[in-house]
Amino acid sequence: GDSVTQMEGPVTLSEEAFLTINCTYTATGYPSLFWYVQYPGEGLQLLLKATKADDKGSNKGFEATYRKETTSFHLEKGSVQVSDSAVYFCALSKQGGSEKLVFGKGTKLTVNP
């Protein structure tokens, strides 16, 4: 079945460091890819998404590019802030988001001042 694999956490960085969280997927067809973020005490929020190969999703300084050849959707940010501390989930969906989301296990990020 479809699956998503994320790099194991936790990840601890200093403020202004560069962030990469790796995500690879296994799916038939052409899924849409998502990054969701869960801040402490809050619900899941969509961070960014890409619906076809070579699309780049971006939001709040975060970026991820849909790479079909490597089945990857790695999350990057050039300079993290303390406020970026959260758990990040990579996910896929078969029909642009209306079908169920298949999530990775999540990566906890802590940014220290």
Place this chain on the structure above:
Amino acid sequence: EAGVAQSPRYKIIEKRQSVAFWCNPISGHATLYWYQQILGQGPKLLIQFQNNGVVDDSQLPKDRFSAERLKGVDSTLKIQPAKLEDSAVYLCASSPIGRGDETQYFGPGTRLLVL
């Protein structure tokens, strides 16, 4: 626009008891989802409704879990009887149909502890 509402936020019960969770989706969203998130794992879909019909319940443990969405708006998820392994956060999400954006919007979740 109000977000997805869930209640209660926290629930502690003993095994073999029953429990129910309530979800009110974003107004006008036809699709509603219930996910189970066990500690340290990503959310897993339990059931998906479109209006008041079930689209996918393939991962719902039907011997103990049930869900309904009367009138295609609010939804209730029930567990009866609960087991220790049901301890998790239960997330409700909703999404619109046919507006070019089918993003799923999540509620804050209900954290269940089964003792």
